[in-house]
Structures are given as C-alpha cells and as structure tokens.
Amino acid sequence: MRTFGIGVIQGLLQIPAYASALANAAAQRGSITQEQADARVAFLAGRQSLLSRSNPPFIHAVIDESCIRRPIGGRAVMAEQLRYLEELAAQPWITIQIAPFDLGERTPFTMPLVLLDLPDRAVVGYAESQARGYLERSRETVSAWSREYDLLQVESLSTVASLARARALRKEFS
Numbered sequence: 001m002r003t004f005g006i007g008v009i010q011g012l013l014q015i016p017a018y019a020s021a022l023a024n025a026a027a028q029r030g031s032i033t034q035e036q037a038d039a040r041v042a043f044l045a046g047r048q049s050l051l052s053r054s055n056p057p058f059i060h061a062v063i064d065e066s067c068i069r070r071p072i073g074g075r076a077v078m079a080e081q082l083r084y085l086e087e088l089a090a091q092p093w094i095t096i097q098i099a100p101f102d103l104g105e106r107t108p109f110t111m112p113l114v115l116l117d118l119p120d121r122a123v124v125g126y127a128e129s130q131a132r133g134y135l136e137r138s139r140e141t142v143s144a145w146s147r148e149y150d151l152l153q154v155e156s157l158s159t160v161a162s163l164a165r166a167r168a169l170r171k172e173f174s
Contacts, residue, residue, distance in 0.1 A: 001057050002115040002149055004099075006064040008072060009081065010112065011044050012051065013061060013088060013096075018081045019044050021073030051088075060095045062149075062156050064107070068098065068169055075173045082170035086163055098162040103155055108148035115142070115149060 003010050008022060023037035032040075050057060068085075071078045089096040099107055114126040125136040125145045136142055157165065 001117070002060045002062075002146075002153075004062045004064070004109050004113045004149065004152065005067050006107075006109065006112060007066055008070070009063060009067045009085070010061060012048055012059070013063075013085060014044065015077070015081050015084045016041065016045065017077045018072050021077060051091075051094075056091075056093050058093045060097075060153070062097045062099050062152055063162075064099045065101045065165075068166055071173065079170050079173035082166045082173065085166050086170075089159060089163055095159055096162055097153065097156040097159060098165055099152060099156045100165075106155060108152055113145065113149070115146060 003012075005013075008014075009018065011019070014022075019041050020037075023032070023040045024034075026032045027034045027037040063085075068082060072081070085096055088094045112128045116124050116126065118124065123142050123146060125142045127134050127136065136145070156162070
C-alpha cells in the first residue's frame with residue numbers, strides 16, 4: 001500500500017484522539033451527526049487492526065508537511081500523534097516520509113491518494129475528494145499515478161530526516 005496524505009494524516013496512521021477530533025469537528029459543523037462521527041472513529045479502529053495482524057500489509061506513507069504542522073485536537077493530541085508516527089515507522093513493514101513544503105508545485109497530487117498492489121500484481125488506485133472516494137482500475141491512469149508517486153517518494157525527505165522533523169515538531173507541541 002502506497003499512500004499520500006495532504007491536509008490531515010492518513011486514517012490508518014491516526015491515533016483515536018486525532019480521529020475523534022476530526023469526526024467531532026465535522027459533527028459540530030453539522031456536516032454529520034454525532035452518531036456518524038462515532039461510527040467513523042469505530043470504523044477506523046477496525047481498519048487499523050490490519051496493522052497488528054500476523055501478516056500486516058507493507059505500507060509506504062508519504063505525508064505532506066501540512067499534516068504534521070496542523071494541530072488537530074490541540075497540542076497534546078498532536079504531540080501524541082507525532083510520537084505514534086515514530087512508533088509506526090519503527091515497524092519493518094511501514095515506511096514514513098514527509099513531503100516538505102519546499103516541494104511547492106513539484107508535489108504531484110493535490111488530494112489524498114492510495115495505490116494498492118494486489119496479489120495478482122495488478123495495481124489499483126483510490127483517490128478522494130471532499131465528497132467521495134474514487135476507485136481507479138485503468139492501467140494507464142494507475143501507471144501514471146505510480147510514476148508520479150515514485151517521483152514524490154524520491155523528492156520527499158528520507159525516513160531518517162522525516163522522523164527528525166516529526167520529533168522536532170513533537171517537542172514544539174509538547
């Protein structure tokens with residue numbers, strides 16, 4: 001699984017307090033009901049069980065710098081979220097990189113993206129807008145997304161530099 005997150009940290013990588021802050025804010029705005037907010041957080045917790053199973057998926061997550069700088073849930077929640085990213089990155093099946101702000105217009109994606117490598121070697125893409133998600137199976141489109149993801153991966157900070165940036169920000173939030 002290759003993911004790119006922009007604006008907020010990708011769901012699989014969120015701590016419960018971070019996910020709750022996002023869902024509860026949507027409920028407070030009237031975008032969803034509180035029951036829907038609770039259901040979103042519960043659904044996410046179920047999806048995150050993938051990370052603790054005996055054969056977890058390999059995940060390469062590129063996170064736009066905006067995701068780690070925006071204080072979702074307040075300073076304490078953000079400090080804990082950044083600590084959790086460090087913990088995840090210590091797992092051999094998870095790679096985390098930060099796409100720094102100075103990539104500017106070289107950042108190829110303007111919305112979240114997931115590329116899934118399936119057991120039959122096919123690749124499917126999943127992109128999200130504010131209103132909905134979109135599953136892309138076209139080989140031509142997914143190949144283009146894969147090339148752009150590869151360039152993003154190369155242009156992003158190394159894992160070591162990414163974790164150092166997250167650690168420095170965590171200290172600021174603490």
